[in-house]
Amino acid sequence: MTRRRKRYATGRAVGTVLTAFGVLAGAALTGAAPAAAVRGTGTEIAPGVTYEQFDLPAVKGMTHAHLLTVDLRDKHVHLDLLHPGAVAARAPVSQLADTAGAVAAVNGDFFNINETQHPGVEATGATVGPAIAHGRVLKGAVPDGQRFGPALPPGTTTEDVLGVGTDRRARLDRLRLEGAVGTPVGRLPLGGLNQYALPVDSVGAFTARWGSASRVRATCGTDTDRAAPCSADTYEVTVRHGRVVSASDKPGSGPIAAGTTVLVGREAGAQRLRKLSTGKRVSVRYRLVASTSGVRYRFALGGYPVLRGGQPLSGLDRVTSAVRTAVGIAGGGRRLLLLALDGAPDYRSGLTIAEVADEMRALGSVDAFSLDGGGSTELVAREPGATAVSVRNHPSGGAERPVPNGIGVFSAP
Structure with missing residues (x-):
């Protein structure tokens, strides 16, 4: 896969463009890049937490990615499991994040959907899979x-x-x-x-x-x-x-x-x-x-590995492309990369799971883990100064799918 990416600024200029769908950010993704498009390292949404978005060429055509980078070396930052208070219950990721006070989040494990x-x-x-929240x-x-x-x-x-x-x-x-x-x-x-x-x-x-x-x-x-x-x-x-x-x-x-x-x-x-x-x-x-x-x-939380020790697992699917969510681990476990693909029609072909492993390695991950995808894939984050998160990708089902858990990113003052 070609590793050149077009990166988009994620600050106030783009934020004004991304309000056409109300809580759903990323409306500009179906057309050309925003006028403010630049190459950079993303926008800091909280100390130790940055957000960026970029295009990815793939086997089935161009897709679009949203990425949170979390620095656990920052003592103000931690991760925890988001869930609606019961194992057998579901809620949208934005609701889970806002209820818990998270500054950002992605969806979590696969689940008994039907x-x-x-x-x-x-x-x-x-x-x-197994689940632990707040040490319980x-x-x-x-x-x-x-x-x-x-x-x-x-x-x-x-x-x-x-x-x-x-x-x-x-x-x-x-x-x-x-x-x-x-x-x-x-x-x-x-x-x-x-x-x-x-x-x-x-x-x-x-x-x-x-x-x-x-x-x-x-x-x-x-x-x-x-x-x-x-x-x-x-x-x-x-x-x-x-x-x-x-x-x-x-x-x-x-x-x-x-x-x-x-x-x-x-x-x-x-x-x-x-x-x-x-x-x-x-x-x-x-x-x-x-x-x-x-x-x-x-x-x-559960899912499955796609990358270990810098090497993709053998036998990964190289045929089926889909909208996906994945997490990469770098920096000796002190840095995490939370990736969610966009489900807008122009990008819905997504990546194969083998491409996910390759991309997470290209982003600097040593280990990587696949979470639920398709209509469940979602990434939310607060705009600087906001009190609630907004959905940064287009969910492929057209609206947020209630899910049983997710990964919440927290940043204490």
């Missing part, structure tokens, strides 16, 4: 075969994450769920946490962080086939303050109160849960373990 293969089963909106574990990863999104590159898994540790360094890692249910008849391994899909024969835990969506979807499909029928052998036990208070043959729905955990079993897991009668003491413990670095994470 259930056309399971008629009558509710799509939960929950993400594929939100959820584990679904089985690889239950993933929504493009095929994973060889050697990757739904446990792959991008995260920032308590050491303020970003890195690629894997987060594995470790947990157990303590019962009077022995310990049961925990197969899932707040997940829209549980492994076959397992027991999964759902907490108040799950939200109110139905838990039926968690018992549908298999570890290798998302479209497989829902399990006919399920059982649900509600544990409140350490004791079983109710049970059901079918997973339920509705909010889960604080201090309450709902255990859902399928197949062998359901058979184990049937041994728990009302009033029995039950404990549930879990954590996400970093299998590569061993560090503790302040935030982490």
